[in-house]
Amino acid sequence: MDLSLFLSIIIGNIFINNFILFKFLGLCPFIGVSKKTGPALSMGCAVIFVMVLSSIITWLIYNFLLVPFQIEYLRTISFILVIASFVQLVEMIILKTNPTLYRVLGVYLPLITTNCAVLGVTVLNVNMFLKGEYAMPNSFFYTLLQGFCAGLGFMLAMLLMSGIRERLELMNVPESLKGIPVAFIVASLMALAFMGFAGFKF
């Protein structure tokens, strides 16, 4: 294991290349579920879960299906297929085992199905660790780590945003900016702050 790569994956995915605030992926749940901290936390957990498992499945599919048949160009469509059906499965399981969580996540659970952040992390995995003639040694673990850290970064942004929005509710916001408009402004300010991390070099 290369320690510097290890560190750069962790810090890079959580702070520097944060999926929401730097790459602008997965903005729909970021605005939609960030009204209260509770649902934001469970949405973050759901995204971490889906990202890790999608990373594993897409790694398997890429290495054992697409590479041997030399059809790497089908990467995007096969990944979408995998993620979509996988999230459907997760949805059914959650509905069966934990209806309360299902209700809290509401319409946003199906949204993970087509969440660009999930597809983004899998495509990024392929670009970083698997592209070319050969896979990097230990690429499976890097993939796993990247999936997990990207999810953590997503959850971090969700938590920050929900904390701010809970306080915003109590503020004297101008009538025309109440609700979503002021949330957009806050999001852009947060993104600016996160741009500051881009100065870090590893």
Added chain:
Amino acid sequence: MTQFLAPVLTLTGLGIFFALVLSWASKKFAVAQDPRIAQVLEKLPGANCGACGMAGCARFAESVVKGEVALESCKACSQEAHSEIAQLLGIELAKTEKKIALLHCHGGEKAKEKFEYKGIEQCQAAAQLMGGNKLCSYACLGFGDCMRACPFGAITMSKEGLPVIDKELCTACGKCIQACPRNLIKLIPYKAEVYVGCASRDPAKTVAKICSVGCIACKKCEKVCPADAIKVVENLAIIDYDKCTSCGKCLEACPRKIIKRSHGLGSDSERKPAG
């Protein structure tokens, strides 16, 4: 040949594999849903107005079947639908009085303008510009925010620029009450026949100057009412519908004809929708 076959077979294989997994999972993880939820949902108005405080009719149906909320909290439901659902679920329906929304102003052209308003054709916008374009700060602005808010199409705008609420179509859901920037729309009992067509709390001197159909708090209605149902509070006559017998004596007594019949709604010309 393999160049062509490999991608086709791989993707088809993947698709079939996941279809099989999902169809197996949908059996394995099936959640039994109460069939009554669908039946109740069918009987609900389906306007998803949110007046019950739930996120849409589907959620309301679920809660009603589970017994978490009272069926009566759906204000948009007709009486028949309510009793049908109650029968379906085998619950007792609490007797609630049917209500309708009514506009408590009939100024229209008779309420003088403060200035010529040329902005966005919305009450909300007009109300924010120098306190509205009417001299009376309790006057209907007449741009029809309530008409657009009504999910049941019960409100039309008259030629004079006043909203006319259809008594039969109105379900008292309260959307128009929220939409009115001046709080002029209030709920009154369906069976009540008289209402005060003014909401002005200005002193009589001011009212007399700016509007020919404003309440001047002369207290004639208060004196003539045999049931003691009308009281003049803060320059405005208020009817207590618990006591009102709809005898109509106040209608004759009112010198400015502000107290009106709730289904007559003034003259015929007012009832005709504009355009």
